[in-house]
Amino acid sequence: MNLKLRVWRQAGIDAPGRLVDYRVEGVTEDMSFLETLDLLNESLIMSDDPDGPISFDHDCREGICGQCGVMIDGIAHGPQRATTTCQLHMRHYRDGDTILVEPWRSAAFPVVRDLVVDRGAFDRIIASGGYISVATGSAPEANLTPVPRPVSDESFTAAACIGCGACVAACPNGAAQLFTAAKLTHLNVLPQGQPERYERTRAMVDAMEAEGFGNCTNHGECEAVCPKEIPLGTIAKLNRDYIRASLRAPAKT
Amino acid sequence: MAVQAPPKAERRVAPWPVSFYGTDVGKKVVMALTGLIGFGYVLAHMLGNLKIYLGESSLNHYGEWLREIGVPALPRGGFLWIGRAVLVVALILHVHAAWSLARTSRAARPSDYTKQDYVVANFASRTMRWGGVIVLLFIVYHLLDLTGGQANPDFVRGDVYGNVVASFERWPVAIFYIVANLALGLHLYHGLWSLFQSLGWSHNRFDPMRRSFAGVFAFVVTAGNISFPLAVMTGIVG
Ligand code: SF4
Ligand code: FES
Numbered sequence: 001m002n003l004k005l006r007v008w009r010q011a012g013i014d015a016p017g018r019l020v021d022y023r024v025e026g027v028t029e030d031m032s033f034l035e036t037l038d039l040l041n042e043s044l045i046m047s048d049d050p051d052g053p054i055s056f057d058h059d060c061r062e063g064i065c066g067q068c069g070v071m072i073d074g075i076a077h078g079p080q081r082a083t084t085t086c087q088l089h090m091r092h093y094r095d096g097d098t099i100l101v102e103p104w105r106s107a108a109f110p111v112v113r114d115l116v117v118d119r120g121a122f123d124r125i126i127a128s129g130g131y132i133s134v135a136t137g138s139a140p141e142a143n144l145t146p147v148p149r150p151v152s153d154e155s156f157t158a159a160a161c162i163g164c165g166a167c168v169a170a171c172p173n174g175a176a177q178l179f180t181a182a183k184l185t186h187l188n189v190l191p192q193g194q195p196e197r198y199e200r201t202r203a204m205v206d207a208m209e210a211e212g213f214g215n216c217t218n219h220g221e222c223e224a225v226c227p228k229e230i231p232l233g234t235i236a237k238l239n240r241d242y243i244r245a246s247l248r249a250p251a252k253t
Numbered sequence: 254m255a256v257q258a259p260p261k262a263e264r265r266v267a268p269w270p271v272s273f274y275g276t277d278v279g280k281k282v283v284m285a286l287t288g289l290i291g292f293g294y295v296l297a298h299m300l301g302n303l304k305i306y307l308g309e310s311s312l313n314h315y316g317e318w319l320r321e322i323g324v325p326a327l328p329r330g331g332f333l334w335i336g337r338a339v340l341v342v343a344l345i346l347h348v349h350a351a352w353s354l355a356r357t358s359r360a361a362r363p364s365d366y367t368k369q370d371y372v373v374a375n376f377a378s379r380t381m382r383w384g385g386v387i388v389l390l391f392i393v394y395h396l397l398d399l400t401g402g403q404a405n406p407d408f409v410r411g412d413v414y415g416n417v418v419a420s421f422e423r424w425p426v427a428i429f430y431i432v433a434n435l436a437l438g439l440h441l442y443h444g445l446w447s448l449f450q451s452l453g454w455s456h457n458r459f460d461p462m463r464r465s466f467a468g469v470f471a472f473v474v475t476a477g478n479i480s481f482p483l484a485v486m487t488g489i490v491g
Contacts, residue, residue: 019367074370100368107361172374174361205278214358215277217381218447219374233455240453242278246269 001027001095005040008102009051010111013118017111019100020051029091033078034058034068036090037101056115063087063227066162069169070115071102076166076225084164084227104169108176108211119165121211122179126163128207129200130183132192145191158185160228167222167230173214178222180208181238182230188241198245205242277357280350285448287343287350292445294340295437296470299477302417305490309414316413348389355382377443384436391433398426421485430482438475442467 002025010017024040031039034056041053059065068085072078078088093099101115109117147155161182168176184204187193193200216235223232273279301319304312322332371379394404398420402408407419421427445467449455484490 071366071369074366074368075372102366102368105362105364105366107363170369170372172362172371172379173358175358206276209277212357212361214361215281215354216450217354217358217378218443218450219371219378221372221374224372231460232450233457233460236450236453236455238453239278239281239451240455242276243282243453246273246276246279 001029001090001093003027003036003090003093003096004098005036006098006100007054007114008111009054009114010103011051011113013110013112019102027090027093029089029093031090032061032086033072033088033090034061034086054115055113057117058086061086064162066164069104069164069166071100071104071169073100076104076170077164077227081224082227082229084162087227104165106165106168106174106213108174108213109165109168117165119163121176121213122163122165124211125176125180125204125207126183129196129203130187132187132196134192147190151189155186155189158182158189158230158234161186161226161230162228164227166225166227168213170221170225171214171216172219172221173217175216175222176208176211176213177216177235177238178226178230178232180204181234184241185234185237188237197241198248201238201241202245205238274350277354280354281451283346284350284354285451287347288444288448290339290343291347292441292470292474294336295441295474295478299474302481303477305414305417305481305484312414312417313412316411344389344392348385351382351385375443377439380436380439381443384440387433387436388440391429391437394429395433417481418485418491421482422491424486427482427486431479434475434478437478438471441474442471445470 002023005022005024006019007022008017009020022040022044024036024043027036027039037054037056044051044053056070057067059067061068063084063086066084069077070085072085072088077083077085079092080088103111103115104117105111106117108121109119112118158181161179163179165179167178168174184201187200188197218232218235220232223230267275274283301315302312304315319333320330324331327335377384397404399405399408399413399416402410402416405416405420408416421430446463449463481490
């Protein structure tokens with residue numbers, strides 16, 4: 001099939017951007033969205049187009065690395081729920097369709113080039129507390145710390161977050177609550193996460209606010225576009241732990 | 254932990270309530286708590302006003318009784334004034350937090366998409382801010398109309414029933430009341446279930462019920478409130 005792609009082009013971080021229309025021919029329905037962009041890029045390289053090929057982030061192409069998110073026709077990661085851009089297939093489109101592709105837009109995620117944004121803000125939130133401090137050495141005996149099944153499920157649901165940033169991109173407030181809540185809950189509900197639970201919560205939420213994200217007003221757009229279906233209730237857990245953390249005296253350092 | 258404290262942590266020298274309010278999550282908590290106060294109030298206000306259907310003396314007695322609560326421990330009207338003070342403080346905090354959070358959120362999304370399709374955000378969630386402004390303006394008018402009487406030419410202090418009837422007999426006023434209460438209903442619906450989130454009340458088992466809970470209470474309050482102008486306009490009360 002032949003498609004029209006309308007893609008955001010921006011030469012650099014401070015350069016003005018604009019939408020440019022392209023025709024892509026010979027798309028098949030079992031191509032992925034990224035493969036369609038590859039196809040377009042091949043022709044852009046051959047045709048010595050002044051803007052050159054379109055830059056976009058990608059790595060695993062199997063829905064686990066969180067690199068590839070773009071806004072497709074106004075929905076983060078495109079029309080299929082619980083699906084990353086790389087896992088979106090062209091069978092959702094018909095010959096002659098026009099598809100609008102834009103980068104994530106958030107003050108905390110500056111556009112670096114075309115569809116590529118800098119999600120370093122997420123890395124800094126993780127660095128502020130998204131880990132547990134343990135002495136490294138030989139692996140402990142696996143059954144030493146029993147974890148009830150519902151707790152491990154809760155942790156695992158949150159741990160599925162791939163840091164793609166769709167939640168921020170889709171949020172009318174540009175809030176990063178879902179991401180931060182997922183990263184917190186993943187550790188905060190497990191026994192291994194308890195010693196640093198409240199310090200972690202305080203550090204990560206403060207880091208989030210310092211990065212210039214907005215504030216959750218419970219629209220639920222994040223949950224709806226999240227490729228890993230992190231539940232909105234995870235944000236309540238962030239709030240609960242932050243309230244508790246703020247009631248405790250900060251640990252002496 | 255070995256990691257550097259983020260810059261915001263420096264603010265924590267302020268006493269706890271102030272520093273907590275200084276954070277965005279803290280402001281959300283304050284919005285939830287003050288919203289809860291407001292909700293409790295509008296519910297009680299609506300229920301009390303149902304006495305209008307029991308007749309003039311019933312409603313006016315109820316108004317009188319509100320002044321007598323707590324007497325002699327409190328002076329006459331003391332309870333009412335304490336209640337008013339709590340409500341005013343709650344309202345100011347609610348509006349200030351909303352304003353400040355909205356400002357941060359606006360700054361967090363400086364440029365808009367050419368196109369954005371909302372997947373689940375609904376009318377209630379998307380009108381919280383402007384709906385809130387309508388409700389705020391309505392509160393001011395409502396106080397001038399039925400509490401102070403400045404906006405009601407036929408106002409007689411103490412004659413609650415007569416004042417309500419006189420007010421709603423002016424149809425533009427009645428329509429304004431209805432519209433404002435619909436806005437209040439939407440605001441209550443989204444606010445009521447959101448406060449569970451802000452206060453950290455979430456459990457897989459009751460999460461799906463939060464919206465129904467909010468829907469039922471928002472509906473009850475709105476239906477009750479809207480019935481008053483309708484009753485006057487249709488002559489059921491008057
Ligand atoms: S919470 Fe979901 S949408 Fe947000 S970064 Fe994680 S995986 Fe992506
Ligand atoms: S490329 Fe890794 S998730 Fe899409």
